[in-house]
Amino acid sequence: MRVGLFVTCLVDLMRPSIGFAALKLLEAANYEVVVPEAQTCCGQPGWNSGDRKSAIALAEKLIGEFEGCDYVVVPSGSCAGMIRVHFLEVFRDEPFLLARAERLAARTYELTEFLAKVAKRAQISGGFEGTVTYHDSCSGLRELGVKAQPRQLLAKVAGLKLVEMEECETCCGFGGTFSIKFGEISSAMAEKKCANIEASEAQAVVLGDLGCMLNIEGRMRARGNSKMRVLHVAEVLAGADKE
Amino acid sequence: MHFKPRATEALANATLQANLRKFQSAGFTALRAKAVADFGPELFEKLRGEGAAIRDRSLANLDAWIERFEAEAVRRGAQVLYAESRDEACELLIDICRRHEVRKAIKSKSMLSEEAGVNEALSAAGVTPIETDLGEYILQLADEPPSHIIAPALHKSKEEVAGLFQTHHHSLRKDDIPSMTREAREVLRQHFLSADLGISGGNFLIAESGSGVIVTNEGNGRMVTTLPRVHVCITGIEKVLPTLEDFSTLLRLLTRSATGQPISNYVSLFTGPRGRHDSDGPEHMVFILVDAGRTNLVGGDMQEMLRCIRCGACMNHCPVYRAVGGHSYGWVYPGPMGSVLTPSYVGLEKALDLPHAATLCGACSVACPVKIPLPELLRKLREKQVERDLRPRAEMAAIRLWSWTAQHPRLYALATAIAARFLRILGGRDGMIGMLPFGREWTRGRYFPAPKSRRTFRALYAVRPEAGETGDRPRF
Numbered sequence: 270m271r272v273g274l275f276v277t278c279l280v281d282l283m284r285p286s287i288g289f290a291a292l293k294l295l296e297a298a299n300y301e302v303v304v305p306e307a308q309t310c311c312g313q314p315g316w317n318s319g320d321r322k323s324a325i326a327l328a329e330k331l332i333g334e335f336e337g338c339d340y341v342v343v344p345s346g347s348c349a350g351m352i353r354v355h356f357l358e359v360f361r362d363e364p365f366l367l368a369r370a371e372r373l374a375a376r377t378y379e380l381t382e383f384l385a386k387v388a389k390r391a392q393i394s395g396g397f398e399g400t401v402t403y404h405d406s407c408s409g410l411r412e413l414g415v416k417a418q419p420r421q422l423l424a425k426v427a428g429l430k431l432v433e434m435e436e437c438e439t440c441c442g443f444g445g446t447f448s449i450k451f452g453e454i455s456s457a458m459a460e461k462k463c464a465n466i467e468a469s470e471a472q473a474v475v476l477g478d479l480g481c482m483l484n485i486e487g488r489m490r491a492r493g494n495s496k497m498r499v500l501h502v503a504e505v506l507a508g509a510d511k512e
Numbered sequence: 513m514h515f516k517p518r519a520t521e522a523l524a525n526a527t528l529q530a531n532l533r534k535f536q537s538a539g540f541t542a543l544r545a546k547a548v549a550d551f552g553p554e555l556f557e558k559l560r561g562e563g564a565a566i567r568d569r570s571l572a573n574l575d576a577w578i579e580r581f582e583a584e585a586v587r588r589g590a591q592v593l594y595a596e597s598r599d600e601a602c603e604l605l606i607d608i609c610r611r612h613e614v615r616k617a618i619k620s621k622s623m624l625s626e627e628a629g630v631n632e633a634l635s636a637a638g639v640t641p642i643e644t645d646l647g648e649y650i651l652q653l654a655d656e657p658p659s660h661i662i663a664p665a666l667h668k669s670k671e672e673v674a675g676l677f678q679t680h681h682h683s684l685r686k687d688d689i690p691s692m693t694r695e696a697r698e699v700l701r702q703h704f705l706s707a708d709l710g711i712s713g714g715n716f717l718i719a720e721s722g723s724g725v726i727v728t729n730e731g732n733g734r735m736v737t738t739l740p741r742v743h744v745c746i747t748g749i750e751k752v753l754p755t756l757e758d759f760s761t762l763l764r765l766l767t768r769s770a771t772g773q774p775i776s777n778y779v780s781l782f783t784g785p786r787g788r789h790d791s792d793g794p795e796h797m798v799f800i801l802v803d804a805g806r807t808n809l810v811g812g813d814m815q816e817m818l819r820c821i822r823c824g825a826c827m828n829h830c831p832v833y834r835a836v837g838g839h840s841y842g843w844v845y846p847g848p849m850g851s852v853l854t855p856s857y858v859g860l861e862k863a864l865d866l867p868h869a870a871t872l873c874g875a876c877s878v879a880c881p882v883k884i885p886l887p888e889l890l891r892k893l894r895e896k897q898v899e900r901d902l903r904p905r906a907e908m909a910a911i912r913l914w915s916w917t918a919q920h921p922r923l924y925a926l927a928t929a930i931a932a933r934f935l936r937i938l939g940g941r942d943g944m945i946g947m948l949p950f951g952r953e954w955t956r957g958r959y960f961p962a963p964k965s966r967r968t969f970r971a972l973y974a975v976r977p978e979a980g981e982t983g984d985r986p987r988f
Contacts, residue, residue: 276969278918282928283961285969304973307921315915317872319894320908323915330919358888407873440831444871449953451869454519456957457835458871487958490944 272300272383273338275331277348278310279479287479290507291344291380298388305334313351316359317445325366328352328359332369340387341377344503345478346409347445349379354412379409381477381502385418393422395508397429401500402471404462404485405438406478419477419502426505434469436461443484459488466497473498475505515865518840528667528837535666540828543772544879551768563765564883566758567819570750574810577719577752578801584722588784590797594749601746601802602633605711608798609639612742614708620726620733621645622713623661623822624746624802626844627857630711641711642703644732646696653680659838659846662770662824667837700732710736710794712782714747715822716762717799720755723783724799727766727776737782743794745782749801750818762821765881770823805857813892817852819882826876826886832869841866848876848886855893861902867893910950925970932963939963 272295276288295302311331315323331352335341343349353374360367384390403423409415423431442448442458462485466474474497476482486499500509522528548556570577582592595601601624609617617639619625631641631652643652647665651658653676658664665673670689677692678685681699686692712733716725724745726733737743753759767773786793809815827833827847838846842863843854851866872887880886897903917924938945939962948960965972 278928281969282932283963285965285967285972288969288973306970306974309918309921309924310914312915312918315911317891317894318907318911319891319896319898319903320911320915321895321898323911326919327915407871407875411874411878438875440871440873440875442831442835442871444873447868447871449951451516451519452953452956453523454832454835454869455871455954457523458831459958461831461835483961484958486961487944487954490942490961491958 270300270339271337272302273335273341274302274304275308275311275335275341275343275348275352276304277343277345277479279483280344283479283483284501286509287344287501287503290501290503290509291342293507294380294384294390294503295342295388297394298384298390300340300388303338308334311348311351312359313348313355314445316351316355321359324359325363328356328370329366332356332366332373335373336369339376340383341373342380342383343377344380344501346379346406346413346415347478347480349377349382350408350412352377379413379415379477381419381422381506382413382415384506385421390422390425393425393506395426395429395506397426397473397505397508399428399472400430400432400470401473401475401505402432402434402466402469403437403502404434404441404466404474404476404481406476406481407440409477410438415477419475422506423475423502426508429505432469432471434465434471434474436465439465441481441484443478443480445480448480448484455484456488456491459484460492463489463492463494463497467494472496473500473505475500475502477502515840515842515863515869518842519836519869522836522840527669527672531667531669532834532837535663536834540663540771540824541879544769544825544828545772547768547772547774550774556768559761559765560881560883562761563821563881564819566753566761567821567882570753570758571810571815571818574750574752577754578749580719580754581717581722581752584720585784585799586722588722589787590722590784590799592799592801595800595802595804598628598802598804601628601800601804602630604800605630605744605746606633606637606639608742608744609634609637609709612708612796614639614742616640616642616703616707617709617711618642618644618703618707618736618740619648619711620713620728620736621648621664622711622746623844624713624748624804625711626658627804628746628802630746639709642700642707644700644703644736645728646693646730646732649696649700650676653677657839657844660824660827661822661845661849667839704732704735704739707740708742710738710740710743712737712743712745714745714751714799715766716759717747717752717801718756718759718781719752721781721783723756723781725759725782726780727763727778728780729771729773729777731778733780734778737780738792738794741794742796742798743782743785744798744800746800746802748806749803750806762881766821766823769825769879769881809856814852814856814889816884817849817856817889819884820849820853821882823881825879825881826884829875829879830870831873831875832871841869848890849884852886852889852893860893860896860900864897864902867891867897925968928968929971932968933966935960935962936966
């Protein structure tokens with residue numbers, strides 16, 4: 270089976286190792302993984318800013334790039350939610366594209382969701398010595414229902430202990446363009462998240478979205494905590510720590 | 513003043529922040545969660561679906577249900593008046609005051625009266641309005657607007673209220689809540705007995721019986737609707753429900769979503785004035801049904817907002833509301849519902865910040881008892897702003913430049929390759945950027961973590977060792 274990996278723009282630019290971790294996990298599950306070379310952005314920044322035209326152009330581009338794949342896997346609940354939920358609204362008035370968007374949506378998964386539900390991974394190669402807590406990213410949680418899957422997978426990681434923090438489902442304050450329109454509010458929300466992470470006494474916070482990752486890490490360091498690790502779930506599952 | 517400067521003030525206000533923290537820890541979200549668990553989460557989901565369907569059914573034939581309501585209310589001796597605008601609502605009310613020689617009006621909680629500015633209009637016409645809901649009463653003393661639709665004074669601490677009572681009641685300062693409440697009751701009782709007019713809101717209007725409904729906890733609503741000679745119920749035209757059966761479904765949703773109660777302390781249905789054989793009740797009963805922008809939403813892509821039953825769950829669950837409080841939103845309705853209603857009722861161009869003052873996290877729509885897709889409505893308002901060319905030029909240029917570049921993969925690869933190197937330089941040794949060019953807002957309160965690699969994923973992937981050696985990662 271062919272899996273198309275949509276790396277996402279933030280992983281591409283900010284944390285390439287997460288893309289390779291996702292690749293490794295998918296290949297370890299015996300999928301043929303293709304990474305369409307021309308992929309860029311799912312169109313979410315335009316869509317959430319009210320610029321329908323931009324969103325249509327980028328969504329159409331993405332649909333074309335992944336049409337030959339049996340599955341599309343995304344190491345981000347937010348971008349996967351864009352493809353699976355919002356593309357249908359993007360093409361509301363364009364029936365031909367809507368039909369293609371629907372077919373793509375039905376084959377699109379967030380990474381942990383795919384590994385747990387479709388690939389049904391019984392074993393996970395990763396290893397992590399210590400306690401982690403999981404932050405539920407909003408789009409993954411509420412648009413796609415990603416909640417149990419990352420926890421099931423993390424439970425299989427040798428040496429890892431998961432503890433839950435208070436308010437793990439509360440938004441970290443990123444919100445895409447919200448973070449650069451309302452920096453103070455966004456930071457104040459991130460501060461609450463960081464306080465909850467620290468109070469959990471975990472050594473690392475694990476999450477599934479780059480936006481939350483940059484937001485939480487940026488606030489964690491600004492409040493003077495240089496020790497708390499902020500890790501993407503793909504890195505932990507692929508055992509980035511062991512290498 | 514816009515949302516953003518107000519929010520900045522709110523974040524810097526230590527008293528408000530302490531009160532908001534108290535609200536969050538002891539607040540409605542936990543009570544709602546428990547009520548839903550007790551009811552059964554699956555049953556509650558089903559109930560939400562039924563609630564949404566009932567509201568949609570009411571709105572689909574709003575005109576017909578209002579006509580039915582009017583016919584039934586009139587048949588039972590009430591009068592039904594219509595106001596197209598907020599000003600007209602006040603004019604109708606003042607006209608009633610003149611006709612019945614009203615000098616003092618007692619009020620139970622009504623968001624529509626806040627919308628219309630009823631208290632100011634009454635005062636200007638020589639009628640003294642007295643708020644009798646404890647929270648609203650506190651705010652009337654403080655001369656402040658509500659900051660939450662069901663807990664209007666949640667931004668006030670106990671100490672602030674003690675100070676207000678001491679000043680306005682000319683009494684000894686009391687610091688424990690039961691004594692303060694008793695004192696307020698004593699003061700309010702005199703007003704209940706001496707008022708000529710009672711003004712209530714209306715949580716629902718029942719078409720089949722011509723009744724108005726208020727759902728309250730303090731009992732003041734009963735006094736307001738039964739003691740004075742005249743009772744006016746002022747509410748929005750969208751509040752109509754076809755049947756009492758529909759009302760019972762929505763009542764189950766409303767109280768659980770609002771305060772986590774299976775039912776509120778009081779549920780009052782008023783159907784016409786005092787009858788010939790009734791021992792109490794008003795001599796005259798008038799409904800003022802206000803449009804004030806509501807029909808503009810009927811049949812449009814914002815119609816789902818009219819389902820709203822004013823429970824406050826969206827703001828209780830909103831992390832932005834919990835960070836900045838209700839006054840930041842600038843008008844009567846705060847939180848996600850306000851960010852949709854204010855631009856819809858007051859004007860898109862008058863509340864440009866509000867549709868953007870949300871992370872679209874979805875916590876509101878998941879909690880909404882009538883399944884209003886609030887994040888989607890906020891996004892649609894953003895789209896309307898773009899269509900009407902109301903966004904700042906620089907913002908639109910940035911979005912379009914991003915999208916255009918992303919449509920040209922080679923150029924995009926080059927731009928991101930440059931960006932990765934540039935951001936890495938800015939990040940310095942610890943990889944944390946303290947001042948982000950073109951993104952200064954980000955660095956108000958946090959760093960921007962720099963890229964972890966000098967090269968983008970696509971660049972590294974292009975030189976990736978061929979299949980068979982996939983265990984080896986390229987060097988970053």
